Amino acid sequence: MTDTTDSSESRRWYTLDVHPYVFFISSFIICASVLLTIVFHSRLDTLFASLQAGIANLAGWFFVLTMNIILVFVFVLLFGRHGNVRLGGDDAKPEFSRLAWFSMLFSAGMGIGLLFYGVAEPMFHYIASPLAESGTPDAARTAMDLTFLHWGLHPWGVYTLVGLSLAFFSFNKGLPLSIRSVFYPLLGEKIYGPIGNIIDILATVATLFGVATSLGLGVQQVNAGIHYLFGIEQSATVQLLLIAGITFLATWSVVAGLNAGIKRLSEINLIMAVLLMFFVLILGPTLFILNAFGENIGYYIQNLPRLATWNETYEDTTWQHGWTVFYWGWWIAWSPFVGMFIARVSYGRTVREFILGVLFIPTLITFVWITIFGNTAISIELLGPGGIAQAVQDNLPVSLFVLLEHFPLAAVTSFLSVLVIVTFFVTSSDSGSMVIDIITAGGNPDPPVLQRLFWAILEGVTAAALLVGGGLMALQTAAITTGLPFALVLLCMCYSLTKGLKEYKGPLGFMMPPYEHGTRLITEYSYAAPATFGRRKFWTAKSRRSTSGKKRPNTGKQED
Amino acid sequence: MLESVRLRYEGCCMMLMSIEEDRGIFLGSAFLVHSKGYALTAAHILPNKAELGLVPAQPAGSFVPLTMEQVTPVPVEVVRRDTEHDVALLKLIPDLGIAVPSHIMGNPAETPLGTTVMSMGFSFAHYRLHSVVSLQATLSAKVLSAHQAHILLFDTPIHPGDAGGPLINARDERIIGVVLGPFAASDLVAESTGSKPDSASSAISQAISIEYGIELMKQEGLDLL
Structure with a gap:
């Protein structure tokens, strides 16, 4: 049902299946914004930067509160009575194996940032700690804790909420696989009208800009990395070539379909990432990492309520604006995209399985990753020769490679890192295109090939245009500012999902169609003395047969 | 639930x-x-x-x-x-x-005593009140009759119209019995001695294990989902 091999007569390559408003208005807004940004990018840069700063200043508390409400909500659902509801109905079978499922969740959800920030973020907090004296072991412990907070249960809680809502309303309630469907319990049939179109257009535009700007900014980092490793020049030409290559791979993957392309790439991606982790674990400070793993998780759990609700109220500082609040806005802005993709690949899981799979497994993989890379960096800084913190501040993209140079086989691990970076890019990019394809096809989970081509290429073109013309930062900031309105949307989603689950009767309730052919009868009082025992004799033993243990019921075809 | x-x-x-x-x-x-x-x-x-x-x-x-x-x-x-x-x-x-829907048939043997159950039936349809009435109870006892029949007792009084309705395990939402009627201990005596002692009306009701219903379905060649 997912790949393109089902090219029946009605599904030729040039078939189009577009939602007339969403598809064309989104395309228009995207092209117009790119042009406007290229022309006015210096002015827009400051405009969006000050907008983002204003949001962080005034609405930081709201982000913190929302993230916690969502996490608690997801925990309540996990233990609640709807845990057994199966997405797609009682008879639905999961479309992907567990491994494939986890790979796709992880590859779409975290992606490239983890590679750079796994090393860099603990370093930043270590040398400028908001909660401890910088550069001390205490600062190191707090640094890991803060990184865990930003990459841990909270972002995955948001993805769980959005993914679960979309999957439930689409697979169990039969609504289109589209952001608008989540609001059915609140808006009813109005979701098919202008309000629904606006919601979907916003999600499409935000997703495309999110993915395209990440691609554009990311290739600059990749370029910096390969410049450091192989001495290849840092120029727009190289970066455009990188965009072209990544877009080509992503386009191939999207066109090949979920099963053939995206799934396989995600699996390769996860296997390579695990391989890289193993290399660093074995070649790096193994014992230090193993010691730290348990301690980091323990410290995270102990401090979760304190750190997750910390608002800098009494410190009166603005440290969180650039970190916690920024991350919360970022994850929320990405949640329509990641949630939609998670929903698409989670058909056939139960609600409980979904929450366990989306909330805990990726969080655990993330923690292992951050511990291995972050603690390796900390061990060099705290116990070794140092220099990583300086590298992070000087040139963030190369800090990973600087780290790897401290250990044997640096050439192998560096090369592997470049490969992982590229596959992470491709998997984020193809899942982003897939999501836009689905939304702009009016919720068709398996959109036609031509549309997949269109969006995958538009994504690359947008990234390339912004890279050359300028305005990547401006548009990325703009994409993140959508986090604020979407935080409100997420809170509505909690209510909507609760209402939907409560009213859910099961995919196939008992149903008897109306029967009009019979004779209409008049009902009558028919009180009869309740015949409690009738012809049965349960309690009197039959002399012969009752001793023979298990007895077959005496049943014969009844002949009236 | x-x-x-x-x-x-x-x-x-x-x-x-x-x-x-x-x-x-x-x-x-x-x-x-x-x-x-x-x-x-x-x-x-x-x-x-x-x-x-x-x-x-x-x-x-x-x-x-x-x-x-x-x-x-x-x-x-x-x-x-x-x-x-x-x-x-x-x-x-x-x-x-x-x-x-699938998965509607339960397993009375594995349903623990004390489980919350629900019975449903048209309690008062003899009197022309044509509504489904649901009753909540706990599974009070699982009894093996003298005939080795598996009887389920549950602690809510039922009404004449309930006979023939389902008894459902509320925890796993599956049917475990067919409601038969009120359980009267005096009938036990009546069946074995022939004379019925005075009986107080019982707040306990009885259902027959669904396994006999499943057996009939199997004989009919129906597959259970």
């Missing part, structure tokens, strides 16, 4: 009526068990020879009229009857395309 049991199962409850000329005489409850149009009920409520029909309840969820003045029963025939265990399998004669 209980709301979802009610939501899931109220659509399966049917009124069993005997069709006598232009009148429908309510006999008891029955419940759909298979999408090919099969329903289970208690055998003792079936008359020896009569034209039978099933009538679904009015759409639930809101206030509905007390009485359905007119009904259009779907004709049924009795295909299997196990009088010893008091269950019968009915088949709808017209092919209506009925939807029945």
Whole structure:
């Protein structure tokens, strides 16, 4: 049902299946914004930067509160009575194996940032700690804790909420696989009208800009990395070539379909990432990492309520604006995209399985990753020769490679890192295109090939245009500012999902169609003395047969 | 927990009526068990020879009229009857395309005592109150009768119209028995000695294990989902 091999007569390559408003208005807004940004990018840069700063200043508390409400909500659902509801109905079978499922969740959800920030973020907090004296072991412990907070249960809680809502309303309630469907319990049939179109257009535009700007900014980092490793020049030409290559791979993957392309790439991606982790674990400070793993998780759990609700109220500082609040806005802005993709690949899981799979497994993989890379960096800084913190501040993209140079086989691990970076890019990019394809096809989970081509290429073109013309930062900031309105949307989603689950009767309730052919009868009082025992004799033993243990019921075809 | 049991199962409850000329005489409850149009009920409520029909309840969820003045029963025939265990399998004669969810049959042997159960039936349909009434109880005892029949006792008094309805394990939302009627300990004595002692009315009711209903379905060649 997912790949393109089902090219029946009605599904030729040039078939189009577009939602007339969403598809064309989104395309228009995207092209117009790119042009406007290229022309006015210096002015827009400051405009969006000050907008983002204003949001962080005034609405930081709201982000913190929302993230916690969502996490608690997801925990309540996990233990609640709807845990057994199966997405797609009682008879639905999961479309992907567990491994494939986890790979796709992880590859779409975290992606490239983890590679750079796994090393860099603990370093930043270590040398400028908001909660401890910088550069001390205490600062190191707090640094890991803060990184865990930003990459841990909270972002995955948001993805769980959005993914679960979309999957439930689409697979169990039969609504289109589209952001608008989540609001059915609140808006009813109005979701098919202008309000629904606006919601979907916003999600499409935000997703495309999110993915395209990440691609554009990311290739600059990749370029910096390969410049450091192989001495290849840092120029727009190289970066455009990188965009072209990544877009080509992503386009191939999207066109090949979920099963053939995206799934396989995600699996390769996860296997390579695990391989890289193993290399660093074995070649790096193994014992230090193993010691730290348990301690980091323990410290995270102990401090979760304190750190997750910390608002800098009494410190009166603005440290969180650039970190916690920024991350919360970022994850929320990405949640329509990641949630939609998670929903698409989670058909056939139960609600409980979904929450366990989306909330805990990726969080655990993330923690292992951050511990291995972050603690390796900390061990060099705290116990070794140092220099990583300086590298992070000087040139963030190369800090990973600087780290790897401290250990044997640096050439192998560096090369592997470049490969992982590229596959992470491709998997984020193809899942982003897939999501836009689905939304702009009016919720068709398996959109036609031509549309997949269109969006995958538009994504690359947008990234390339912004890279050359300028305005990547401006548009990325703009994409993140959508986090604020979407935080409100997420809170509505909690209510909507609760209402939907409560009213859910099961995919196939008992149903008897109306029967009009019979004779209409008049009902009558028919009180009869309740015949409690009738012809049965349960309690009197039959002399012969009752001793023979298990007895077959005496049943014969009844002949009236 | 209980709301979802009610939501899931109220659509399966049917009124069993005997069709006598232009009148429908309510006999008891029955419940759909298979999408090919099969329903289970208690055998003792079936008359020896009569034209039978099933009538679904009015759409639930809101206030509905007390009485359905007119009904259009779907004709049924009795295909299997196990009088010893008091269950019968009915088949709808017209092919209506009925939807029945999967995983509805439970396992009484593995249902712990004290489990919350729900029984459903048309408690007062003899008096023309044509609504599905649900009752909550705990599974009080699992008894092996002198005939080795598996009887389930539950602690809520039921009413004449409930006989033939399902008894549902509220925890896993599966049917574990067919409701038979009130449990009167004095009947036990009556059956063995022939003289019935004075009995206080019992707040305990009895149901027969669903395994005998499943057995009938297997004999009919129906596959259980």
